[in-house]
Amino acid sequence: MAYPFTCLTIFLATFLSYSAKVASLQVGFYRKTCPSAEAIVESVVSQAYANDSGIAPALIRLHFHDCFVRGCDASVLLNSVPGNVAEKDGPANFGVQGFELIDEAKAKIEAQCPNTVSCADIIAFAARDGVSRAGGIHYAVPSGRRDGTISRASEAAENLPMATSNVTVLTENFARKRLSLEEMVTLSGAHSIGGSHCSNFVHRLYSFNSKYSQDPSLDPAYANYLRSQCPRISPSASTGPNQVVSFDPTTPDRLDNHYYKNLEKHKGLLFSDQVLWTTPSTRKMVKNNADHENLWARKFAAAMVRMGSIELLTGTRGEIRKNCHFVNF
Numbered sequence: 001m002a003y004p005f006t007c008l009t010i011f012l013a014t015f016l017s018y019s020a021k022v023a024s025l026q027v028g029f030y031r032k033t034c035p036s037a038e039a040i041v042e043s044v045v046s047q048a049y050a051n052d053s054g055i056a057p058a059l060i061r062l063h064f065h066d067c068f069v070r071g072c073d074a075s076v077l078l079n080s081v082p083g084n085v086a087e088k089d090g091p092a093n094f095g096v097q098g099f100e101l102i103d104e105a106k107a108k109i110e111a112q113c114p115n116t117v118s119c120a121d122i123i124a125f126a127a128r129d130g131v132s133r134a135g136g137i138h139y140a141v142p143s144g145r146r147d148g149t150i151s152r153a154s155e156a157a158e159n160l161p162m163a164t165s166n167v168t169v170l171t172e173n174f175a176r177k178r179l180s181l182e183e184m185v186t187l188s189g190a191h192s193i194g195g196s197h198c199s200n201f202v203h204r205l206y207s208f209n210s211k212y213s214q215d216p217s218l219d220p221a222y223a224n225y226l227r228s229q230c231p232r233i234s235p236s237a238s239t240g241p242n243q244v245v246s247f248d249p250t251t252p253d254r255l256d257n258h259y260y261k262n263l264e265k266h267k268g269l270l271f272s273d274q275v276l277w278t279t280p281s282t283r284k285m286v287k288n289n290a291d292h293e294n295l296w297a298r299k300f301a302a303a304m305v306r307m308g309s310i311e312l313l314t315g316t317r318g319e320i321r322k323n324c325h326f327v328n329f
């Protein structure tokens with residue numbers, strides 16, 4: 001009597017913990033339940049890109065900011081509610097865009113297959129399509145993510161890397177998400193498209209530190225150009241011009257390895273970009289990526305898939321949000 005019972009218990013316990021732990025994503029997760037899901041996202045991204053190529057960097061950054069905070073669970077899309085400031089409304093998500101595109105894709109998908117496709121998967125598909133448009137880099141996206149129910153601005157601030165960080169801090173930041181030093185360098189190549197507001201790098205241009213007025217790792221001519229784009233903001237001014245400057249002055253809309261070539265020439269826009277070249281442990285990787293574009297592109301695709309599988313909610317955890325901005329009732 002006791003033996004089969006124990007046996008069954010062990011079997012069940014093993015089975016349950018197994019499925020809870022490794023329940024993971026699969027390519028074509030919606031093949032039977034919503035076969036056109038990925039095509040719908042692709043067509044929405046294509047149309048938006050044809051009008052404004054800036055949608056590609058927006059979607060790639062949105063996916064990154066989603067995955068680094070509570071995993072890829074679309075927590076970045078949730079609205080603030082009384083008593084809780086959501087991720088998107090905190091300073092760490094300043095400048096994040098692409099919400100309307102996700103809403104458009106979600107609405108079209110809900111019309112065909114209600115309550116089936118998660119907002120988190122839509123972000124992952126859309127980021128992939130952005131990479132494909134802007135870089136001609138193609139990869140399959142494993143799906144089956146579920147949406148979370150919690151979004152806190154404070155967690156975005158704790159988990160997202162800062163433009164003022166050095167390689168030690170960036171490495172720790174990515175390691176907490178089980179991403180390697182090399183993956184950190186590879187993914188930073190996303191800063192080959194899109195741009196940054198002056199406020200994220202103006203500290204490098206005027207009074208950098210007690211010894212240097214401008215960051216000595218910055219090419220002087222490039223620094224002059226950046227100063228022309230970003231006037232000195234007086235510390236007391238709460239508002240003022242805060243332009244967006246392209247990351248890559250050579251091919252601003254092309255997702256390519258020019259990001260790394262620029263770093264070699266001391267033309268990294270953010271302090272956190274240029275440190276990848278000034279720090280010995282990452283300089284070799286920068287050089288390698290600058291010299292071998294196809295190799296970098298393959299590594300980038302693989303690293304995007306790894307980034308897309310951070311701290312997942314799968315199976316019956318989380319929910320399939322009806323509206324990406326709100327937790328279901």
Ligand code: HEM
Binds near residue numbers: 061094095165190270
């Ligand atoms: C390594 C640490 C990183 C730091 C410190 C960092 C920081 C930043 C900052 C400050 C901006 C400018 C935001 C603005 O002013 O509007 C930005 C933009 C951007 N980031 Fe990162 N980032 C990092 C890694 C990544 C990664 C891993 C990805 C994606 C794989 C990524 C993709 C982007 C993109 C595409 C933009 C441009 C967005 C747009 O133009 O709409 N970044 N990042």
Ligand SMILES: *[C@@H]1O[C@H](CO)[C@@H](O)[C@H](O)[C@H]1NC(C)=O
Binds near residue numbers: 048051052
């Ligand atoms: C096209 O792009 C412009 C500029 O980015 C934007 O303001 C506008 O809403 C876009 N139009 C459509 C139909 O997406």
Ligand SMILES: *[C@@H]1O[C@H](CO)[C@@H](O)[C@H](O)[C@H]1NC(C)=O
Binds near residue numbers: 166167168169
């Ligand atoms: C990196 O930054 C951290 C935090 O600001 C600092 O404690 C550390 O000394 C810096 N490391 C290097 C190598 O500069």
